[in-house]
Amino acid sequence: MKLRRNQILLLMILLFPAFAHAYAGPGAGFAVLSSFWTIFVAFLYSLYALVTWPFRHLMRSVRRRKAYGKASVKRVVIVGFDGMDPELAERFINEGRLPNLKKLRDQGTFRPLRTTFPAISPVAWSTFQTGVNPGKHNIYDFLGRDLANYLPYLSSAQISEPKRHLKIGRYSLPLGKPEIKGLRKGTPFWHWLGRAGIFCSVIRVPVTFPPEKFPGVLLSGMCVPDLKGSQGTFCFCTTRTGGGKFREGGIRIPVERNGSEFHSYIPGPDNPLGTGDELRAAFKIRPDVGKQRARLEIDSERFTLNVGEYSPWLPVKFKAGMGFTAHGICRFYLKEISPEVEVYVTPVNIDPGRPDLPISHPVTYSIYLAKLFGPYATLGLAEDTWALNEEVLDDDAFLAQCYGNHEDRERMFFDALEKTPQGLCACVFDTTDRVQHMFWRYLQADHPAAKDVPQDRRPEVIQNLYMRMDELIGRVMSKLDDDAMLLVISDHGFKSFARCVNLNAWLHQNGYLVLKGDKTESGDWFEDVDWCRTRAYTMGLNGLYLNLKGREREGIVAAGPESDALKEELREKLNGLADPELGTVAITGMFDCDGVYAGPYVDNAPDLIVGYGAGFRASWDSVMGKVTGTIFEDNLKAWSGDHCVDPRLVPGVLFSNRKITVEKPAIVDVAPTIMKLFGLALPSYFDGKPWAVGARGS
Amino acid sequence: MSPLLLVLAISVVIGLVMVVVFRYTSDQKAIGQAKDQLKAHLLAVRLFQDQLPVVIRAYGRIFRGTGRYLRLAFMPFLISLLPITFLIIQLDRYLGSTGLNTSQPFLVEVRADNADAANTLQLQLPPGLEKSAPAVHILKDHAVVWRLVAQREGSYDIGVGSSGQTVSKGVVVSKRLVRLSPVRLRGNFWERWLSSAEPALPDGTVVRSIAVNYPARNIDVAGWEWNWIALFFVVSLIAGFVFKTVLGIQV
Numbered sequence: 001m002k003l004r005r006n007q008i009l010l011l012m013i014l015l016f017p018a019f020a021h022a023y024a025g026p027g028a029g030f031a032v033l034s035s036f037w038t039i040f041v042a043f044l045y046s047l048y049a050l051v052t053w054p055f056r057h058l059m060r061s062v063r064r065r066k067a068y069g070k071a072s073v074k075r076v077v078i079v080g081f082d083g084m085d086p087e088l089a090e091r092f093i094n095e096g097r098l099p100n101l102k103k104l105r106d107q108g109t110f111r112p113l114r115t116t117f118p119a120i121s122p123v124a125w126s127t128f129q130t131g132v133n134p135g136k137h138n139i140y141d142f143l144g145r146d147l148a149n150y151l152p153y154l155s156s157a158q159i160s161e162p163k164r165h166l167k168i169g170r171y172s173l174p175l176g177k178p179e180i181k182g183l184r185k186g187t188p189f190w191h192w193l194g195r196a197g198i199f200c201s202v203i204r205v206p207v208t209f210p211p212e213k214f215p216g217v218l219l220s221g222m223c224v225p226d227l228k229g230s231q232g233t234f235c236f237c238t239t240r241t242g243g244g245k246f247r248e249g250g251i252r253i254p255v256e257r258n259g260s261e262f263h264s265y266i267p268g269p270d271n272p273l274g275t276g277d278e279l280r281a282a283f284k285i286r287p288d289v290g291k292q293r294a295r296l297e298i299d300s301e302r303f304t305l306n307v308g309e310y311s312p313w314l315p316v317k318f319k320a321g322m323g324f325t326a327h328g329i330c331r332f333y334l335k336e337i338s339p340e341v342e343v344y345v346t347p348v349n350i351d352p353g354r355p356d357l358p359i360s361h362p363v364t365y366s367i368y369l370a371k372l373f374g375p376y377a378t379l380g381l382a383e384d385t386w387a388l389n390e391e392v393l394d395d396d397a398f399l400a401q402c403y404g405n406h407e408d409r410e411r412m413f414f415d416a417l418e419k420t421p422q423g424l425c426a427c428v429f430d431t432t433d434r435v436q437h438m439f440w441r442y443l444q445a446d447h448p449a450a451k452d453v454p455q456d457r458r459p460e461v462i463q464n465l466y467m468r469m470d471e472l473i474g475r476v477m478s479k480l481d482d483d484a485m486l487l488v489i490s491d492h493g494f495k496s497f498a499r500c501v502n503l504n505a506w507l508h509q510n511g512y513l514v515l516k517g518d519k520t521e522s523g524d525w526f527e528d529v530d531w532c533r534t535r536a537y538t539m540g541l542n543g544l545y546l547n548l549k550g551r552e553r554e555g556i557v558a559a560g561p562e563s564d565a566l567k568e569e570l571r572e573k574l575n576g577l578a579d580p581e582l583g584t585v586a587i588t589g590m591f592d593c594d595g596v597y598a599g600p601y602v603d604n605a606p607d608l609i610v611g612y613g614a615g616f617r618a619s620w621d622s623v624m625g626k627v628t629g630t631i632f633e634d635n636l637k638a639w640s641g642d643h644c645v646d647p648r649l650v651p652g653v654l655f656s657n658r659k660i661t662v663e664k665p666a667i668v669d670v671a672p673t674i675m676k677l678f679g680l681a682l683p684s685y686f687d688g689k690p691w692a693v694g695a696r697g698s
Numbered sequence: 699m700s701p702l703l704l705v706l707a708i709s710v711v712i713g714l715v716m717v718v719v720f721r722y723t724s725d726q727k728a729i730g731q732a733k734d735q736l737k738a739h740l741l742a743v744r745l746f747q748d749q750l751p752v753v754i755r756a757y758g759r760i761f762r763g764t765g766r767y768l769r770l771a772f773m774p775f776l777i778s779l780l781p782i783t784f785l786i787i788q789l790d791r792y793l794g795s796t797g798l799n800t801s802q803p804f805l806v807e808v809r810a811d812n813a814d815a816a817n818t819l820q821l822q823l824p825p826g827l828e829k830s831a832p833a834v835h836i837l838k839d840h841a842v843v844w845r846l847v848a849q850r851e852g853s854y855d856i857g858v859g860s861s862g863q864t865v866s867k868g869v870v871v872s873k874r875l876v877r878l879s880p881v882r883l884r885g886n887f888w889e890r891w892l893s894s895a896e897p898a899l900p901d902g903t904v905v906r907s908i909a910v911n912y913p914a915r916n917i918d919v920a921g922w923e924w925n926w927i928a929l930f931f932v933v934s935l936i937a938g939f940v941f942k943t944v945l946g947i948q949v
């Protein structure tokens with residue numbers, strides 16, 4: 001009896017709080033067990049670390065001595081601002097708006113940074129990371145074309161179904177994971193650094209999906225797909241009937257009324273069990289018109305949103321049956337609740353805390369960031385420019401989305417900075433690119449898309465963007481010591497995009513592209529094109545292709561003198577092409593790829609690169625392989641700025657806290673420069689040349 | 699009902715109830731965040747293992763995070779402590795000991811205020827119970843111990859007399875699951891609350907306590923002898939883990 005009483009007393013009082021905690025029931029018991037488990041794991045790992053420390057320290061010392069033996073820096077920090085324009089940066093510096101970038105300019109370096117041909121992010125950032133021209137890394141545009149059918153494919157990665165399946169009734173069970181194949185060739189310079197024992201943290205550099213193994217950590221950026229496998233498909237749920245199909249990037253979903261509730265769904269990926277149907281996640285909306293808010297329910301999540309407000313990132317599950325579930329995250333934006341109900345849902349991003357596809361190296365890195373900071377956007381093009389283009393989002397909602405993602409990115413970057421006291425820390429911020437694309441009309445009063453721009457906010461949005469980036473640089477600088485080198489770079493600059501040029505229409509009107517029968521216009525992706533009589537076509541943003549015999553499925557132009565002559569003819573006719581309405585030059589350069597690319601993958605390159613003049617770009621239809629009746633038209637979309645022009649017009653920026661003495665730095669030089677700073681030998685295939693870098697403040 | 703089934707049923711129900719109580723008495727969001735942060739710092743130790751300062755900082759954060767997590771679980775713990783304590787004490791009266799067997803000797807220990815009083819103690823037995831050995835006096839404890847044996851099953855009241863006053867104590871001889879009181883005490887509310895199932899002894903008596911040494915109950919699970927509290931702890935935890943997952947509760 002005494003023993004029993006003592007047991008209880010001991011459990012409940014003497015060992016308080018630990019065992020009493022457990023004793024007080026499972027709820028509190030878990031807390032103790034979990035805490036002890038955490039400490040136990042940490043302890044075990046510490047023990048392991050302690051026992052193996054002498055060996056690891058020895059190996060590390062040997063490697064580090066080798067790694068840092070010839071290094072002239074302890075740490076290199078690269079801040080990439082996608083699309084930061086040197087002219088705008090200089091203008092805002094001179095106006096006194098960017099004190100930190102001014103400091104870099106005055107005490108270190110500020111130069112325009114030559115970009116790639118063409119000046120497109122996946123191309124330029126691939127060159128940045130590999131130190132080679134596109135002929136060696138195989139990325140020429142967002143899209144490549146399939147020679148067998150003239151249809152586009154994503155140029156950076158291919159995801160295919162698992163090869164083997166097990167048939168059980170109507171189900172086809174995948175045996176294995178989807179196969180992800182990276183199409184970018186070449187070796188990123190952080191692989192060389194990692195192999196030499198220099199630790200690297202790489203955050204959201206474009207064209208790093210699928211993530212490749214190397215001794216460091218990496219979070220993939222541009223080209224990571226959404227859960228549907230697309231590059232971003234938003235969902236617009238509405239009670240309004242009608243409304244056309246979105247040109248691309250979005251799906252309109254009906255919202256059904258059921259009493260005081262409204263029901264809708266988010267479309268997900270195709271059922272992996274091969275049933276042929278699409279997975280869906282249903283959700284409910286309960287509007288409160290008086291308070292201008294609504295209660296939303298999806299899975300076990302319930303939350304209230306005011307009109308004009310975003311939800312946080314929420315987990316979404318798509319259940320396929322037989323235990324297969326796809327995990328994603330998305331945000332809801334309540335657009336309207338009366339008289340109609342309209343909800344915008346972001347593309348369903350891969351859940352970084354439970355990634356169904358690898359989006360980081362190691363896989364645990366994306367999980368680590370999700371646990372540390374909560375869920376974050378993983379989609380490559382996370383800022384939904386299509387939703388703004390299609391007027392599903394308004395300007396303010398789009399900006400809120402951009403800066404929300406930007407803040408997440410900042411948190412990850414500063415964590416990486418803390419975790420990389422030695423080595424390389426590189427992060428690319430996309431906000432600069434997306435905001436300039438969508439808000440250039442705020443800078444240019446006579447832009448065709450500027451009519452609805454509020455007068456009082458005209459210059460403000462892009463100014464604020466640059467000021468925010470400057471403030472970020474200030475915080476980075478405060479964390480760097482004398483041994484660190486800071487590089488602030490962009491892949492390209494920006495120009496207005498006021499006029500659209502449909503080169504397929506020009507090719508059609510000039511007899512190079514022929515339509516079937518007596519058609520005067522084609523559908524998307526060359527529907528109705530008579531390939532047997534077509535000699536040239538364009539697809540994507542800057543590439544012009546010859547319909548080469550033996551290369552394209554129905555090619556008719558013989559490689560050699562005939563193709564050379566055709567290229568020359570097209571160059572002559574298109575170079576200097578003028579817009580009859582404005583009287584200005586729409587194409588300032590036609591570049592023969594044989595002259596600008598060299599390497600094993602040049603066969604995949606376009607035959608000519610079109611260099612549009614400032615204010616012009618390939619039309620929305622032309623990009624999608626459509627022939628229209630007119631060659632020139634106004635660009636009325638919110639997407640009002642662009643960089644897919646003559647690359648000589650849109651260099652990027654190069655800022656540094658050190659003096660860099662080079663006449664015309666180029667983005668291809670970054671990789672060799674970093675490797676040289678760390679004292680590594682440069683691979684012979686590099687196209688870039690290392691810069692001469694002085695000491696800090698020298 | 700067999701004691702094993704009873705413990706299992708109670709454990710599962712308590713597992714469910716306590717998880718639900720935990721859900722409504724804790725800051726679920728903060729607990730979720732605290733757990734995520736802990737996992738992140740553990741991952742940091744692995745991810746940045748070659749950066750010694752980073753690893754040391756991560757360990758520091760793990761210990762701070764554990765403290766924060768325990769702090770967040772403290773309020774639900776306090777709230778669940780009282781009802782669970784009460785429940786366990788009540789259950790212990792049924793499950794902690796077994797009733798006495800017929801022909802099985804057992805001890806009755808009576809403690810008095812002082813040695814003189816102990817010398818005056820007399821045991822009065824009802825029919826069905828009888829002494830099987832002479833009384834043993836333990837002077838330093840002011841106690842007298844009698845060894846008794848029961849002739850047949852039943853509930854008995856034994857009397858202890860001293861200076862003309864008699865107090866009684868119940869004794870249960872039974873194989874069934876019944877409520878048992880191993881001791882009857884004088885005064886001290888908390889001690890009585892924890893270990894006795896009978897009213898207090900009167901204040902005027904010299905008897906401080908009368909105890910019966912019921913045998914401790916062990917529950918057989920697949921050949922292993924379990925104390926019911928240990929079994930309750932394990933089963934309720936397992937049930938709690940299952941229910942928390944099913945109900946999506948952060949614990």
